[in-house]
Amino acid sequence: MKTVTFVTGNGWRHDEAKRLLSGLHVERARITLAKGDSEKLEEIATARVLDAFRQLETPCFIENTGMYLESSEAFAGAQVKQLLQELGPAAFTARFGGLRGVTRVVVAYTADGRSVKLFAGENSGSVAKEPRGEQGYGWDPVWIPDGFERTLAELRSSKYVVNMRLLPFLELAAELRGTGFEGVFESHVTVAACDEAAFAKTCDALGVRALLISLPRGRTPRQPMTGAHHRGSLQEVLLVVHQLARDLAQAGFEVIRTKVEAVGPHRDLPLTDDVAARAPRTNYFEHHAKVVLPSPDSEAEVSRAFAELGAYLSRGAPRADGVELRFVTLRSWGLGQASADARFDQVLALAARLGLPLRNRAREYTVYDSALDVDTGWMA
Known part of the structure; x- marks a missing residue:
C-alpha cells in the first residue's frame, strides 16, 4: 500500500486529507518551506513541493490555496490566515461579507523530486455577512459554498464532500493507487440522526x-444510510458516491461517512496475509449474513456467542411479518482473503450448532471508509 507524506503545519488539513485519501497511508511532516515570489498558485505549489522533497527525500505533496473575490482581491492560503488573524472573522466578514467569489486549491505531488503533478479544485460561493459555525479552520466560518445556506464550518462533518479539496484529492488518490480496483462496488453514505421519513423520500428522489x-451500543447506534451498487473503476465510483453525499448535504442532512466496498471478483483483493497487513485500517474484509432469531429474548445470548468469534449483531428496520431478523457482521483486518473466509467459516459453523438459519451470505472488501470511528463502541 502506498505511503505518502503531506507537508502541512495544520492538523485539521491532515485529518481531512486522511479522510479523502482513505485506503492510503498519509503521514504528516511539519517543515519550513520557501514562500516563493509568484502570485500563481500552480507556480507556488510546484516550488514548495520540490523544496519539501529536497528536505524529506520521500514522495510528498503540499497544497496551496487562494480566495478570489469580486473585488479582485486575492490571497494565498497563508495570507488569508494572516488576514483572518489580524482582522478576526467578524471584521473580515464586515469588510467582505456578501461578495461572491471562488476559493481555489492546487495540490502538488512529486514522487522523485524532479517531476511534479498538479491537481486543482475550486469552490464558488460567497462570504457570509457574519461568521457562523464552530467547526473547521481558516475561512470555513466565513465561506458559504454555492447551493448551501450554511458556511463550511456549519456543515460540520459534511464539509469534506463539499469543499474544494474533494476532486483534487480523489485524483491524487487515483495517481497513488495506480491501476486500482475495477468491477462491481457497493456504496453507503451514512448521515447523522435525522427525520428518517424525509431521508427515505430524498433517497427515493436520488x-x-x-x-x-x-446497533445495540456504540457512538452512533442509529445509522440512516444509502445503499447502491456501481460498476466501473474505483475512481469513477468515488466521484459518483461523493456527488451523492454532496446532494444529501445540500438537502440538509449531515453526512458523517462514505464507504465503498468491492463486491465479487477484483484483481486487487489482498489474497495473502502479508499483502493485507500492509493495508491501512480503513481497508478490511467484511462478511455479512442475515440470521433469524428464534425470539427477541434470545438476542443477548446469540450476541455473546458470536462476539467470542469477533462477529457482531445489528438490525434493520422492523419487519411487518414479525420475523426477528438480524445482521451478523465479521470484519477482518490484516488478513488475506483465505484467512478472512476461514474466520467466517467459524461463524457459519457456530450458527449451525445454535440452529440459527442464515440468509444472504456475502463477502466484501472495504476499499474506502471515510470514518471508521462512526462504529466506535459497537465492535470490541
Whole structure:
C-alpha cells in the first residue's frame, strides 16, 4: 500500500486529507518551506513541493490555496490566515461579507523530486455577512459554498464532500493507487440522526435505497444510510458516491461517512496475509449474513456467542411479518482473503450448532471508509 507524506503545519488539513485519501497511508511532516515570489498558485505549489522533497527525500505533496473575490482581491492560503488573524472573522466578514467569489486549491505531488503533478479544485460561493459555525479552520466560518445556506464550518462533518479539496484529492488518490480496483462496488453514505421519513423520500428522489441500521451500543447506534451498487473503476465510483453525499448535504442532512466496498471478483483483493497487513485500517474484509432469531429474548445470548468469534449483531428496520431478523457482521483486518473466509467459516459453523438459519451470505472488501470511528463502541 502506498505511503505518502503531506507537508502541512495544520492538523485539521491532515485529518481531512486522511479522510479523502482513505485506503492510503498519509503521514504528516511539519517543515519550513520557501514562500516563493509568484502570485500563481500552480507556480507556488510546484516550488514548495520540490523544496519539501529536497528536505524529506520521500514522495510528498503540499497544497496551496487562494480566495478570489469580486473585488479582485486575492490571497494565498497563508495570507488569508494572516488576514483572518489580524482582522478576526467578524471584521473580515464586515469588510467582505456578501461578495461572491471562488476559493481555489492546487495540490502538488512529486514522487522523485524532479517531476511534479498538479491537481486543482475550486469552490464558488460567497462570504457570509457574519461568521457562523464552530467547526473547521481558516475561512470555513466565513465561506458559504454555492447551493448551501450554511458556511463550511456549519456543515460540520459534511464539509469534506463539499469543499474544494474533494476532486483534487480523489485524483491524487487515483495517481497513488495506480491501476486500482475495477468491477462491481457497493456504496453507503451514512448521515447523522435525522427525520428518517424525509431521508427515505430524498433517497427515493436520488435513486438510491434508504437503509436504517441499528446497533445495540456504540457512538452512533442509529445509522440512516444509502445503499447502491456501481460498476466501473474505483475512481469513477468515488466521484459518483461523493456527488451523492454532496446532494444529501445540500438537502440538509449531515453526512458523517462514505464507504465503498468491492463486491465479487477484483484483481486487487489482498489474497495473502502479508499483502493485507500492509493495508491501512480503513481497508478490511467484511462478511455479512442475515440470521433469524428464534425470539427477541434470545438476542443477548446469540450476541455473546458470536462476539467470542469477533462477529457482531445489528438490525434493520422492523419487519411487518414479525420475523426477528438480524445482521451478523465479521470484519477482518490484516488478513488475506483465505484467512478472512476461514474466520467466517467459524461463524457459519457456530450458527449451525445454535440452529440459527442464515440468509444472504456475502463477502466484501472495504476499499474506502471515510470514518471508521462512526462504529466506535459497537465492535470490541
